[in-house]
Amino acid sequence: MTKLTAKVSATSANIGSGFDAIGIALNLYNIFTLDFTTTHGIEYLGIETEYANENHLVLRTFFDLLEDHHVEVPRNFTFSSSCDIPIARGLGSSSACIVAGLLMANEYGKLHLTTQQLLEIACRIEGHPDNVAPALLGQLVCALIRDNQQVLARITPIHASLRFLAIIPDEKVSTHQARTVLRQSVLLSDAVFNHARTALLPAAFSAADKDLLAEVTQDRLHQKERFQLIGNSDSLLKSLHETPVLAYWISGSGSTVIALTDMHNATEVQSYLKSTCASTTQVLILKPDNHGSTLTISR
Numbered sequence: 256m257t258k259l260t261a262k263v264s265a266t267s268a269n270i271g272s273g274f275d276a277i278g279i280a281l282n283l284y285n286i287f288t289l290d291f292t293t294t295h296g297i298e299y300l301g302i303e304t305e306y307a308n309e310n311h312l313v314l315r316t317f318f319d320l321l322e323d324h325h326v327e328v329p330r331n332f333t334f335s336s337s338c339d340i341p342i343a344r345g346l347g348s349s350s351a352c353i354v355a356g357l358l359m360a361n362e363y364g365k366l367h368l369t370t371q372q373l374l375e376i377a378c379r380i381e382g383h384p385d386n387v388a389p390a391l392l393g394q395l396v397c398a399l400i401r402d403n404q405q406v407l408a409r410i411t412p413i414h415a416s417l418r419f420l421a422i423i424p425d426e427k428v429s430t431h432q433a434r435t436v437l438r439q440s441v442l443l444s445d446a447v448f449n450h451a452r453t454a455l456l457p458a459a460f461s462a463a464d465k466d467l468l469a470e471v472t473q474d475r476l477h478q479k480e481r482f483q484l485i486g487n488s489d490s491l492l493k494s495l496h497e498t499p500v501l502a503y504w505i506s507g508s509g510s511t512v513i514a515l516t517d518m519h520n521a522t523e524v525q526s527y528l529k530s531t532c533a534s535t536t537q538v539l540i541l542k543p544d545n546h547g548s549t550l551t552i553s554r
Contacts, residue, residue: 258553259362260288261355264393264544265340266347267419267513268385271472271504272452277397278347279460280389280544281419285340285351287313289359290333300335312349316356316380317363326364341537343427345507350386353377358550375406384408386507393547395460413543414463418521420514421506422491422528425535428484433508436480445475465501468515472502485510487533494531498524 265283269275299307309315311334318328340348354377361368368376370391377387384398388408398408452471459467482488482505495503495514502515516524521540528538 256362256552256554257292258288258290259359260286260551260553261358261548262286262551263351263354263358263390263548264347265421265541266350266386266389267345267421267504267506267511268347268389269474269477269504269507270395270456271474271478271502272449272476273385273397273456274449274474274476275383275385276399277395277453277456278385278389279395279413279419280393280547281346281421281541282544283339283346283421283539283541285338285348285355286336287352287355287359288333288335289317289329289363290335291329291331293333294331296331298333300333302334302336312352313356313359316353317360320357320360320366320376321364324364324366326366329363341423341511343429343510344423345428345505345509345511346421346423347386347390347507349430350377350381350390353380353387354390354548358548362550362552371406374408375404378406379404389544391548393544395457395543397457409457411457411461412545413460416463416517417460417501417543418516418518419541419543420500420516420521420525420528421537421539421541422512422514422532423537423539424486424510424533426486426510428481428509430508433481433484436484437477438480441476448473448475463517468501472504472515474504478505481505481509485512488512491532494528498527500524 264280266278268278342348378384388396388398395411456471459471499520500514506513
C-alpha cells in the first residue's frame with residue numbers, strides 16, 4: 256500500500272438524558288491520510304503547528320496499536336488532514352482522531368481486528384462509548400461498557416426528516432472542565448427521571464415522534480451545570496424557545512448546542528439563530544451520518 260485515508264464523522268453525545276451512553280453521528284468530517292511514498296522522515300501537511308508532532312492523537316493511537324501488536328512502526332510518511340470538526344466544542348474531534356488512528360493501524364499492521372475489537376479499544380482510550388461508538392458505527396448508538404470491559408452497542412436508524420442545527424460558539428470547553436462542574440452524587444428521583452427518558456430515546460429518533468423528542472432530551476444530571484460554562488447561554492435558550500425546534504441539548508461536554516428540527520423548518524431556524532447569536536458563532540445544518548467511518552486504501 257502507498258496511502259491510507261480515514262474519514263470519520265463528528266458526533267453529538269449524551270443527547271440530553273443519555274449521559275455517557277448515547278451518541279449520534281453527524282455529516283461533518285475529519286479526513287486523515289498517511290502517505291508512505293516519502294523517504295524523508297515524518298512530514299506534516301495541513302496540520303496546525305501545535306499538533307504537527309508525534310503526539311497528535313491520530314499518530315499516537317496509530318503507533319500505540321502497532322506497538323501493542325509488536326509491529327514495527329513506520330518512520331517515513333506524510334501525515335495530512337482536512338478537518339471540519341472543531342476542537343473542544345463537544346463534537347467528538349478526539350474520538351474522530353482515535354477511530355482514524357485505529358483504522359489505519361489495523362490495516363497497516365494487518366492486525367485483522369474486528370469492528371467489535373476496535374470499538375472496545377477505542378472505548379478504553381476514550382473512557383466512555385458515547386462518542387467513539389457512533390464515530391465508528393454511524394447513526395444513533397446506545398452503548399455500555401461491562402465490568403469485564405466488553406462493549407455492548409446497538410444502532411438505531413434516525414428518521415430521515417430530522418435535521419441537527421449545530422450552534423458552535425467561538426469559545427472552547429474542555430471535557431475535563433465540563434466534568435469538574437458535575438455533582439458527585441444525585442437524587443434518586445433525578446436518576447429515575449433520566450433513565451426513564453433514555454429508555455425511549457431511540458424510539459423517539461427512529462420515528463421522529465415530536466412529543467417524545469421534546470421529552471427524552473430532557474436532563475437532570477449534567478446540563479444545568481454545563482450550560483453555565485457556555486457564554487450567553489441564557490440568551491441562546493431564549494432564542495431557541497422562539498423557534499419551532501423540536502428539542503435541544505448540549506453536545507457532549509459543550510460548547511456546541513444542538514437544536515433539533517425537521518427538514519422543513521431547518522433553514523428558517525438557522526437564519527433566525529444566525530441573526531441572534533454572536534457573529535463568531537457558526538450555525539450548521541447537519542444530517543445523521545448513516546455509514547460510519549471509512550478507510551480508503553491506495554496501492
